[in-house]
Amino acid sequence: MEEKEISKAVIKRLPRYYRYLGELMESGVERISSNELSERMNVTASQIRQDLNNFGGFGQQGYGYNVEYLYNEIAQILGIDKIHYMIIVGAGNLGQAIANYTNFEKRGFVVKGLFDVNPRLEGLTVRGIPIQNLDEMPNFIKEHQIEIAALTIPKTRASEVVEILVKSGVRAIWNFAHTDLKVPDGVIVENVHLSESLMRLSYNLVNMKRNKKLEK
């Protein structure tokens, strides 16, 4: 496929298309029109056509989209048609939850190692993956060609760990620490700030109540 610039908004929506197409495949659906997909996804059909046209317009008038083809194309665009080796830094509940979530592995994200500073965790395993001391991390990253590190540690330790990760060759950080990481060019950060998500929920909740009061 030819490379072209795709807008951030479209990229943000792609994983959701991917999920729906995967579910369609699981239920044996081979093709689908933008109208049908629109109903399922609660997005307008024209939005769907516009989004999917970014990838060369797989849809055909009167035929619709070939589900498997589109699924595979999106996988390729998202880079999940390849294997990515990952480590998890911070083997607390959240780190262990991620290590245990086999769906990530199905998408090509293979957790090769777990690291923690807590000596009591050392030697324990999660889904067969041993928890190692942070000192072992730099060599491990190089030896196992680790590209991605999930950061599930408190924010106070984040910057020192990020420095080690970047020096050792990690290219992407999946950051759960509640702070903005400083990384050099050429290193990707994807944030999951759970507190912020909870605050947005709270805003919507109180705002709904306020509006209800105004209506009365």
Added chain:
Amino acid sequence: MEEKEISKAVIKRLPRYYRYLGELMESGVERISSNELSERMNVTASQIRQDLNNFGGFGQQGYGYNVEYLYNEIAQILGIDKIHYMIIVGAGNLGQAIANYTNFEKRGFVVKGLFDVNPRLEGLTVRGIPIQNLDEMPNFIKEHQIEIAALTIPKTRASEVVEILVKSGVRAIWNFAHTDLKVPDGVIVENVHLSESLMRLSYNLVNMKRNKKLEK
């Protein structure tokens, strides 16, 4: 404060302002100019002024923003100046991670109960909170005025659990199940789709590599 419509984009940014203002307060900073805040947050000063003007323009020429005042105003807008009672449905690693995260409680989100279908978890406690069977949930929600439910269960069980939650009076669902929930009007859903976040990371990673190749 007078109510007025605030754009979604601003709301999305508010929790980040709140975090930075909190950190400023912790370090004893009493006031800050939009320029200083701009440097710290890596956002333009004009964006900051525009965003914060939504709340009545607390900033004064030559004085800057009163950190504590702004912090408290944003807390009020986000609804985190009040206590919200919460339960967690699904007491696996992720559910336990959320239950253990005391920072949520500091923001007013108090976890009152943990629920699971797994009988082996029953009677265990996380941070003093007992894990109960799902059958106990409807009464518990009513008795403890639970507003929010964090949903950390597999997507296959999500819709049946959501129905129980809504019937029992829950007004907001913090959804970690990898599916789109169907809820009636008047119920808020805030999604945390970890797989989608990981796919965006993957896209940015492969796209960076592609661009590097093109540069060569």
